[in-house]
Amino acid sequence: MPVGAELIAAHYVARRWTLTSKAARPFIHLLCLSGGTAEIGQPGKTVRTVGPAMVWLPAGSADYLEVPAGTSAQLLQLRAGTWHRYLPPSAEAAYLALEGAGGILALQVEADLAATMARSIAAIAAEIASPARSGAASIMSAELTLCVLRFWRLFAGDGNRNEESSSTEILSRFRRLLEERYQQHLRVSDYARLLGTTPDRLHALCSRELKRSPSELIQQRLVREAAARLEAGTIAVKQIAFALGFTDTAYFSRFFRKHTGEAPGVWRRRVAARARAGRSRPTLNFADWP
Numbered sequence: 001m002p003v004g005a006e007l008i009a010a011h012y013v014a015r016r017w018t019l020t021s022k023a024a025r026p027f028i029h030l031l032c033l034s035g036g037t038a039e040i041g042q043p044g045k046t047v048r049t050v051g052p053a054m055v056w057l058p059a060g061s062a063d064y065l066e067v068p069a070g071t072s073a074q075l076l077q078l079r080a081g082t083w084h085r086y087l088p089p090s091a092e093a094a095y096l097a098l099e100g101a102g103g104i105l106a107l108q109v110e111a112d113l114a115a116t117m118a119r120s121i122a123a124i125a126a127e128i129a130s131p132a133r134s135g136a137a138s139i140m141s142a143e144l145t146l147c148v149l150r151f152w153r154l155f156a157g158d159g160n161r162n163e164e165s166s167s168t169e170i171l172s173r174f175r176r177l178l179e180e181r182y183q184q185h186l187r188v189s190d191y192a193r194l195l196g197t198t199p200d201r202l203h204a205l206c207s208r209e210l211k212r213s214p215s216e217l218i219q220q221r222l223v224r225e226a227a228a229r230l231e232a233g234t235i236a237v238k239q240i241a242f243a244l245g246f247t248d249t250a251y252f253s254r255f256f257r258k259h260t261g262e263a264p265g266v267w268r269r270r271v272a273a274r275a276r277a278g279r280s281r282p283t284l285n286f287a288d289w290p
Helices: 091-099 112-129 136-157 167-184 188-195 199-210 214-232 237-241 249-260 264-276
Strands: 003-008 014-017 028-034 038-041 045-052 053-057 064-067 073-079 106-107
Touching: 003 112, 028 038, 028 064, 028 112, 038 053, 045 053, 045 106, 045 264, 053 112, 053 136, 073 237, 091 136, 091 167, 091 188, 106 136, 112 136, 167 188, 167 199, 167 214, 188 214, 199 214, 199 264, 214 237, 214 264, 237 249, 237 264, 249 264
Parallel strands: none
Antiparallel strands: 003 073, 014 064, 028 053, 028 073, 038 045, 038 064, 053 106
């Protein structure tokens, strides 16, 4: 499951989570610490956090998490790359910023905020425990959105803002966002809005660093996917066009021809002929993206 929640009650022995195990490795962990302490083990060092605090542990960033005896806390587990499915589009900027966090974020918070986060995580845990209840998915989505947005607000106001806004980070987030949304045919202005930047800045970054405009990158991602699907089997061109967000097969054919020099059907037949002859697939006239 992409989202998990655990309530850590004060106990007479310490609790430890091994984050390098096969089960835990794909997950991001968000710890809400109302009081007490928590210990985070990394290769060659140990980090201790004192509550009230919130800690964001990107997948693979730590060896273990330990909460000592007598400390209560709440823990969210978020499967990297998929937990955003529970978030509405309005939270996409927050998701991209946090998903791209380069390291552990341990932020001190007010006691009231820690208590509010604790209630949200407890609500998520309750809905996960009873998924058949009416509205369970909607309530979990709402509470998770609140958790993410509250933490993002802290993250955006922290000293990492400059790093988040760097050229490399924006381009990295653009790649991830394009991979998730290319079938929706968003405009450059839509991507810029989701990235928290302007279309002009996104255009300048892509042109300078990648030697292609955002529009070219968006179109090339669609062409690359279309070519892969044409090569993969015998599914009708009309179905491929629909799956890629085109409502008009003729427009899809013109779009594909513009970027490859061949109609979809001709491309497919040529690829099949080359495969039968033991020759490599034809190359597209642009670098693969991303």
